[in-house]
Amino acid sequence: xxxxxxxxxxxxxxxxxxxxxxxxxxxxxxxxxxxxxxxxxxxxxxxxxxxxxxxxxxxxxxxxxxxxxxxxxxxxxxxxxxxxxxxxxxxxxxxxxxxxxxxxxxxxxxxxxxxxxxxxxxxxxxxxxxxxxxxxxxxxxxxxxxxxxxxxxxxxxxxxxxxxxxxxxxxxxxxxxxxxxxxxxxxxxxxxxxxxxxxxxxxxxxxxxxxxxxxxxxxxxxxxxxxxxxxxxxxxxxxxxxxxxxxxxxxxxxxxxxxxxxxxxxxxxxxxxxxxxxxxxxxxxxxxxxxxxxxxxxxxxxxxxxxxxxxxxxxxxxxxxxxxxxxxxxxxxxxxxxxxxxxxxxxxxxxxxxxxxxxxxxxxxxxxxxxxxxxxxxxxxxxxxxxxxxxxxxxxxxxxxxxxxxxxxxxxxxxxxxxxxxxxxxxxxxxxxxxxxxxxxxxxxxxxxxxxxxxxxxxxxxxxxxxxxxxxxxxxxxxxxxxxxxxxxxxxxxxxxxxxxxxxxxxxxxxxxxxxxxxxxxxxxxxxxxxxxxxxxxxxxxxxxxxxxxxxxxxxxxxxxxxxxxxxxxxxxxxxxxxxxxxxxxxxxxxxxxxxxxxxxxxxxxxxxxxxxxxxxxxxxxxxxxxxxxxxxxxxxxxxxxxxxxxxxxxxxxxxxxxxxxxxxxxxxx
DNA sequence: ATAGGGTTAG
Numbered sequence: 001x002x003x004x005x006x007x008x009x010x011x012x013x014x015x016x017x018x019x020x021x022x023x024x025x026x027x028x029x030x031x032x033x034x035x036x037x038x039x040x041x042x043x044x045x046x047x048x049x050x051x052x053x054x055x056x057x058x059x060x061x062x063x064x065x066x067x068x069x070x071x072x073x074x075x076x077x078x079x080x081x082x083x084x085x086x087x088x089x090x091x092x093x094x095x096x097x098x099x100x101x102x103x104x105x106x107x108x109x110x111x112x113x114x115x116x117x118x119x120x121x122x123x124x125x126x127x128x129x130x131x132x133x134x135x136x137x138x139x140x141x142x143x144x145x146x147x148x149x150x151x152x153x154x155x156x157x158x159x160x161x162x163x164x165x166x167x168x169x170x171x172x173x174x175x176x177x178x179x180x181x182x183x184x185x186x187x188x189x190x191x192x193x194x195x196x197x198x199x200x201x202x203x204x205x206x207x208x209x210x211x212x213x214x215x216x217x218x219x220x221x222x223x224x225x226x227x228x229x230x231x232x233x234x235x236x237x238x239x240x241x242x243x244x245x246x247x248x249x250x251x252x253x254x255x256x257x258x259x260x261x262x263x264x265x266x267x268x269x270x271x272x273x274x275x276x277x278x279x280x281x282x283x284x285x286x287x288x289x290x291x292x293x294x295x296x297x298x299x300x301x302x303x304x305x306x307x308x309x310x311x312x313x314x315x316x317x318x319x320x321x322x323x324x325x326x327x328x329x330x331x332x333x334x335x336x337x338x339x340x341x342x343x344x345x346x347x348x349x350x351x352x353x354x355x356x357x358x359x360x361x362x363x364x365x366x367x368x369x370x371x372x373x374x375x376x377x378x379x380x381x382x383x384x385x386x387x388x389x390x391x392x393x394x395x396x397x398x399x400x401x402x403x404x405x406x407x408x409x410x411x412x413x414x415x416x417x418x419x420x421x422x423x424x425x426x427x428x429x430x431x432x433x434x435x436x437x438x439x440x441x442x443x444x445x446x447x448x449x450x451x452x453x454x455x456x457x458x459x460x461x462x463x464x465x466x467x468x469x470x471x472x473x474x475x476x477x478x479x480x481x482x483x484x485x486x487x488x489x490x491x492x493x494x495x496x497x498x499x500x501x502x503x504x505x506x507x508x509x510x511x512x513x514x515x516x517x518x519x520x521x522x523x524x525x526x527x528x529x530x531x532x533x534x535x536x537x538x539x540x541x542x543x544x545x546x547x548x549x550x551x552x553x554x555x556x557x558x559x560x561x562x563x564x565x566x567x568x569x570x571x572x573x574x575x576x577x578x579x580x581x582x583x584x585x586x587x588x589x590x591x592x593x594x595x596x597x598x599x600x601x602x603x604x605x606x607x608x609x610x611x612x613x614x615x616x617x618x619x620x621x622x623x624x625x626x627x628x629x630x631x632x633x634x635x636x637x638x639x640x641x642x643x644x645x646x647x648x649x650x651x652x653x654x655x656x657x658x659x660x661x662x663x664x665x666x667x668x669x670x
Numbered sequence: 671a672t673a674g675g676g677t678t679a680g
Contacts, residue, residue, distance in 0.1 A: 170675085231675045301678080
């Protein structure tokens with residue numbers, strides 16, 4: 001592409017030289033650029049009609065070759081050459097260089113250069129191109145004071161009617177924590193286009209006013225003046241963190257009605273599903289992209305990987321890895337970290353480790369991912385070794401890294417190690433523990449049978465214990481049959497009226513065991529009042545590109561007959577191996593009986609039977625469930641793994657059970 | 671010859 005020195009256009013061929021300049025976009029092109037510059041000198045004389053555009057092109061080219069001093073030198077020589085009427089031409093040079101600085105995120109430098117314009121004399125006025133850039137840098141540096149100054153200068157000059165200026169002012173105010181001022185600018189605009197609406201939607205989103213962002217989005221769609229675009233989708237995304245179902249439907253409808261869907265629209269829709277735990281919807285959307293021939297980029301893939309992990313959609317996740325390799329997207333730490341997590345979440349610790357080992361550089365997130373991968377699989381010792389290795393590399397663990405190591409300790413019952421990490425987190429690293437850390441500690445202590453200590457821990461913690469903290473204690477009390485503290489935990493949990501439906505079952509079971517039937521009734525009525533439906537135990541499995549869901553006692557599946565037949569056959573066989581379904585009732589819900597009065601078959605058993613029927617011998621069985629696994633199913637799964645010689649990978653809401661030949665990676669500690 | 675809103679990982 002690029003002419004070497006000897007193939008440079010002749011000095012007289014200005015057009016060819018300028019084309020060459022414009023094509024210099026990377027540091028490697030710098031020699032050609034310098035050579036072309038040298039041959040262009042006569043053209044750059046102010047008397048030449050093309051002098052101004054040529055200088056602009058040179059500044060742009062130097063800037064995109066990361067040669068900012070050279071770009072600056074061209075600017076300065078322009079300043080000394082232009083006078084009076086020609087100054088507008090120099091303003092363009094400033095604009096171009098400021099633009100280069102903002103795209104390089106050098107916002108302070110951009111603002112310095114902006115501020116240096118007017119002291120040079122009355123000829124160097126910033127114009128309607130300069131102000132949007134300056135406001136953008138104010139927004140990026142959260143410099144409200146300067147932003148206000150710039151905006152008032154804009155108003156004095158009468159440039160505030162310019163929509164580019166207005167849009168950047170909206171964004172500046174919102175990002176500097178003044179959404180109402182942003183709205184005032186928006187409201188005062190005579191004519192609004194898509195970008196005006198996007199700026200306002202994004203403004204409210206960024207300022208944390210999610211409902212208002214959604215309202216503006218809806219108003220915009222209802223107006224039907226112009227159609228939402230990719231910018232609209234991306235702007236509403238931060239406001240859709242835990243969105244209402246109807247709002248997600250609304251956005252999806254707007255997305256569906258877009259005639260030309262840019263990649264960012266797909267990516268934003270994917271992210272909205274992923275952030276709202278609509279994992280199946282997210283994977284379906286990704287599959288549709290593949291079907292429609294939409295070329296994914298690294299953002300698409302990084303967004304699609306977590307839902308694959310959540311669903312244990314291993315074949316889709318694996319395919320994404322192939323796409324990443326084919327498109328030569330690595331090294332890319334965001335993708336690699338997402339890949340590790342997807343593999344770990346699918347129960348493929350080995351693949352996660354391979355990604356980790358292949359990385360060229362690892363940040364705290366990478367280490368946290370691999371630590372949590374080992375932790376979830378019940379390999380606490382390895383998790384601790386890796387965590388120590390990270391410290392040895394001089395990396396500073398953050399709050400989330402400690403959640404990972406504490407969770408790893410609790411999953412493996414490493415009581416003393418876990419306590420030590422909790423102490424070092426506060427004393428050595430001065431990280432204030434959050435509810436997640438306390439939950440890990442209560443879980444660690446409680447399941448290690450130190451129920452009293454766990455309870456004391458909750459009583460002395462400096463923040464208000466949330467439902468998860470009490471839930472961890474209640475869980476421990478159930479395991480260790482501690483009725484006294486269990487009821488305290490249940491009462492506290494009930495007072496909080498948990499959002500998580502899973503706790504209600506645990507709660508009412510505890511009350512039932514204590515014979516507190518009035519409270520059982522009360523729990524039910526609270527659930528009814530709040531319109532909370534019992535979370536039906538469900539398991540999902542991936543077969544091919546399809547995700548199959550099984551519910552407790554499910555008979556809707558087309559293969560239902562075969563599944564139950566297979567299950568009967570399996571349960572018959574393992575009965576002789578110590579399996580006795582009478583012993584453990586059911587953790588999920590003691591009220592869950594079918595019409596014949598028998599306990600309904602748990603969904604994970606149905607899912608296992610389904611996969612045994614539909615996959616060839618030796619294929620690992622992967623099941624993801626929405627509750628914790630119960631003891632009965634855990635034992636059944638272990639024995640089934642023995643008689644069928646299948647690996648069974650069961651992911652529940654808490655961890656992963658990797659079962660091989662009758663032995664589970666959790667060591668029966670969960 | 672230049673300007674505005676906007677997507678990804680633990």
